[in-house]
Amino acid sequence: xxxxxxxxxIIDTNAFVYPDLNTKDGLEDELDKYTxxxxxxxxxxxxxxxxxxxxxxxxxxxxxxxxxVPILGDITVEIAKGLFxxxxxxxxxxxxxxxxxxxVIYALFLFLAFLAYNKLKIEIIRTPASETIDRIINSYxxxxxxxxTALPLIGAAILLISIKLGEEVFLGLSVPFEVKALIVxxxxxxxxxxxxxxxxxxxxxxxxxxxxxxxxxxxxxIENSRNIIKQLAAQNSAVTKIPEISLTDLxxxxxxxxxxxxxxxxxxxNFDSVSSVLEKMNxxxxxxGEKIEQLKMLANSISQASNSLSDEKTLTGLKHLESIVxxx
Numbered sequence: 001x002x003x004x005x006x007x008x009x010i011i012d013t014n015a016f017v018y019p020d021l022n023t024k025d026g027l028e029d030e031l032d033k034y035t036x037x038x039x040x041x042x043x044x045x046x047x048x049x050x051x052x053x054x055x056x057x058x059x060x061x062x063x064x065x066x067x068x069v070p071i072l073g074d075i076t077v078e079i080a081k082g083l084f085x086x087x088x089x090x091x092x093x094x095x096x097x098x099x100x101x102x103x104v105i106y107a108l109f110l111f112l113a114f115l116a117y118n119k120l121k122i123e124i125i126r127t128p129a130s131e132t133i134d135r136i137i138n139s140y141x142x143x144x145x146x147x148x149t150a151l152p153l154i155g156a157a158i159l160l161i162s163i164k165l166g167e168e169v170f171l172g173l174s175v176p177f178e179v180k181a182l183i184v185x186x187x188x189x190x191x192x193x194x195x196x197x198x199x200x201x202x203x204x205x206x207x208x209x210x211x212x213x214x215x216x217x218x219x220x221x222i223e224n225s226r227n228i229i230k231q232l233a234a235q236n237s238a239v240t241k242i243p244e245i246s247l248t249d250l251x252x253x254x255x256x257x258x259x260x261x262x263x264x265x266x267x268x269x270n271f272d273s274v275s276s277v278l279e280k281m282n283x284x285x286x287x288x289g290e291k292i293e294q295l296k297m298l299a300n301s302i303s304q305a306s307n308s309l310s311d312e313k314t315l316t317g318l319k320h321l322e323s324i325v326x327x328x
Contacts, residue, residue: 031209035128038205039121047113050197054190058106061183066176067097095172098180105151105184109144109191116140116195120202128206137199141192148188155181 062069069075116136123132155178162174 031212032125034212035205035209036125038208039124039202042121042201042205044114044117046201047117047194047197050193051110051191054106054109054187054194057183057187057190058102061102061180061187062099064179064183065097065099066095066171066179067099069097069099093168093171095176098176101151101177101180102183102187105147106187106191108147109187109194112140112144113191113194113198117198120198124202124205128209130203130206133199133202133206137195141195144188144191144195148185148191151181151184152178 062072063075063079065076067074119136119140120133123136155174159170159174159178162170
């Protein structure tokens with residue numbers, strides 16, 4: 001069975017050990033083993049590269065704060081003094097510190113990504129399909145986008161309320177919270193490539209499982225086609241097999257061909273004769289009805305004469321006439 005790292009762009013599916021072509025259950029077992037191995041090779045550490053941008057944004061968030069930040073202290077005030085040396089800060093209002101808000105939300109995003117990773121591993125092993133990946137990635141992306149969008153809206157509401165409550169609430173609570181909420185919104189947008197990368201890695205597994213199935217059924221079709229061609233070739237060879245012919249048989253066959261040729265010539269000559277006779281008959285004038293009546297009368301006269309010759313008196317008279325002639 002193929003051992004591979006699905007985090008690579010190309011997986012050598014040619015190394016997959018195909019089961020017996022006549023056992024579909026064997027294919028399912030091998031694909032299940034392959035899918036499990038490929039999914040287990042996908043590590044959660046693959047999110048490091050796509051998470052670099054969002055992590056840099058998290059670091060920048062420590063420098064954008066109206067209050068004191070651990071280790072860095074009043075970093076925003078120090079930056080302002082560096083930009084404007086003559087500026088002196090007013091310490092009338094001490095704002096609340098919300099430096100932890102982006103950190104907590106970013107940790108929540110990582111936790112949601114881990115949940116999506118585990119969910120994908122379970123579902124892809126069970127049913128390797130692109131629809132499953134899209135459904136899981138879209139659901140967790142929607143959760144992250146909702147959280148990152150909701151905080152700035154909540155901060156805006158607090159900001160509007162604090163305007164009426166006074167400057168201390170406005171500058172001490174609402175503005176610092178809204179600043180960090182906007183940073184959270186940026187972190188949520190920058191974190192989306194992490195989930196996209198998870199979807200791509202698991203999609204590679206699904207694509208290669210599909211490719212293996214296609215190759216398997218293509219091999220079945222090729223084998224079936226070869227078997228059909230072999231059967232047809234065997235049948236054709238059996239039908240077209242020529243028996244052995246002796247010299248005597250060839251001589252008889254030759255004589256039959258010569259007799260057939262002579263018979264054909266005689267038939268052709270007879271056909272020409274018949275054609276000429278038919279042409280002559282067609283050239284003869286048709287017999288009129290009057291001539292047919294005369295022929296009937298002649299036939300009747302001959303018939304009567306023949307009947308008379310058969311009478312005894314007529315025969316006796318003819319004999320006497322014969323004796324008289326002979327005496328003369």
